[in-house]
Amino acid sequence: MVEHTTEDVITSRENRWIKMFRAGLRGSGPSGDEPIAVEGPKLIEDALRYGVEAEAVLVSESGERDMEKILRAAGDSESGIARSRVLRTTDKIFEAISGTESSQGVAALFRQPVWDFEEILGLGSSQGDASAAGPNRALVLVMAGVQDPGNVGTIFRSAEAFGASGVIAARGTADPWSPKAVRASAGSSLRLPLLRGMPTSVVLAQLRISKIKIVAASLRASKGEVAGGQALPDLREPVAIFVGSEGSGLASEIESAADARISIPMSATVESLNAGIAASIILYEAARQRKMGSTGAGS
Numbered sequence: 001m002v003e004h005t006t007e008d009v010i011t012s013r014e015n016r017w018i019k020m021f022r023a024g025l026r027g028s029g030p031s032g033d034e035p036i037a038v039e040g041p042k043l044i045e046d047a048l049r050y051g052v053e054a055e056a057v058l059v060s061e062s063g064e065r066d067m068e069k070i071l072r073a074a075g076d077s078e079s080g081i082a083r084s085r086v087l088r089t090t091d092k093i094f095e096a097i098s099g100t101e102s103s104q105g106v107a108a109l110f111r112q113p114v115w116d117f118e119e120i121l122g123l124g125s126s127q128g129d130a131s132a133a134g135p136n137r138a139l140v141l142v143m144a145g146v147q148d149p150g151n152v153g154t155i156f157r158s159a160e161a162f163g164a165s166g167v168i169a170a171r172g173t174a175d176p177w178s179p180k181a182v183r184a185s186a187g188s189s190l191r192l193p194l195l196r197g198m199p200t201s202v203v204l205a206q207l208r209i210s211k212i213k214i215v216a217a218s219l220r221a222s223k224g225e226v227a228g229g230q231a232l233p234d235l236r237e238p239v240a241i242f243v244g245s246e247g248s249g250l251a252s253e254i255e256s257a258a259d260a261r262i263s264i265p266m267s268a269t270v271e272s273l274n275a276g277i278a279a280s281i282i283l284y285e286a287a288r289q290r291k292m293g294s295t296g297a298g299s
Contacts (some may be wrong), residue, residue, distance in 0.1 A: 009090060010087060010089040011093065017087055018097060020035070020059050020234075021097050021109065023184055023208065024037025024109060025039055025097055026114045026151075027097060027174075028178050029174075029175025030177055033112060034157035036182070036190070037099075037107065037108075037109055037112075038134060039098060039104060040065070040100075040106065041108040041181075043183070044057065044106060045070050046191050047110060048074050050187075052076065052083050052113060053098060054109065055064055055085065055110065056086075056087055057074075057081055057087065057107070057110070058107065059087070059088055060088070060089055060090060060095075060106075061090060062105040063094070063101075064105075067086075076115060078276040096280075099180075106274035110190065113175070115195060115197065120165065120166030120194075121210060121212070121238070122165030122166065123138075136193060137165075137237070137290075139164045139165050139235075140164065140166050140168060140212065140242050142167075143275075144251065145173060146244070147272075148174060148275070149181040151174075151275040151276035152169070152178075152189075153180065153182065153183075154165070154183075155279045155280070156176055156185035156279035157186050158276075159188065159283060160185075161188075162284055163287050164192065164283060165193065167193070167195075168203055169196045170199070171197050171200065172200075175196065176189040176196065177189060200253065203240075205228050205255050212263065213239045213240070213260070214239075214259050214260075214262045215233055215235070215241045215259065215261070215262055216245070216250050217241060217243045217263075218249065218258075218261040218263050226284060230286065233260035235289045235290070236293070240263075241282055242258070265279060
């Protein structure tokens with residue numbers, strides 16, 4: 001188990017680690033291979049226990065109360081935390097770099113988990129065809145232009161809760177590893193297999209190659225597949241559910257490429273649901289079908 005360090009307290013805002021934490025905690029997500037910045041003891045502890053590799057932990061004076069649990073979690077993980085990477089600073093400096101209104105006094109930088117397309121489909125390299133029957137059938141949530149980090153985090157949390165095999169954040173979507181999205185996801189965006197920044201055309205092509213059914217969460221139910229009270233698409237199949245931007249929905253190229261469309265019936269006085277709520281409802285329906293063996297709402 002990692003013990004407390006006796007390193008000097010960092011008191012300069014020009015310290016290289018302080019600069020890294022400031023950039024991460026106040027940024028919109030990591031670029032290239034930059035680390036993921038996470039703030040708050042519960043998120044950090046959960047990430048460590050799940051095996052996400054920490055590059056450094058920064059703790060302020062008021063955050064010391066949470067360090068015992070964090071260090072225990074690090075000691076229980078394979079990678080742990082090097083003593084030299086448990087850094088201490090003052091409450092004043094920590095508050096200046098914090099990305100939240102009420103600083104919790106503990107932050108960490110994590111190495112980006114690396115996933116491949118097969119893992120997004122719930123497959124290992126030797127597990128065969130993504131369309132094969134079995135409990136690990138692909139259930140992929142694709143965000144195509146979801147711009148609010150809070151919605152991105154909500155979608156991730158629901159995706160994990162309802163058994164999605166993975167998530168793709170296509171180009172134009174807010175970064176799931178931004179501090180706000182990670183908080184909104186309650187850490188799900190650090191655990192669930194994720195691909196970031198792929199062009200939509202590449203995503204569609206990869207899904208076609210893998211024989212994954214494409215379902216568009218649409219403001220308009222056409223093609224005869226889905227409407228308010230009609231039969232829902234079979235979400236027990238290997239499927240990728242596309243959710244679009246909060247304002248304009250999905251791009252026409254995705255609507256045209258979809259094998260089915262799904263819309264959520266609601267009161268005429270409500271124009272639309274936000275992306276996080278809509279995705280959560282559809283993911284729940286997918287989980288319901290897979291659990292009950294249903295192909296429609298009335299089954």
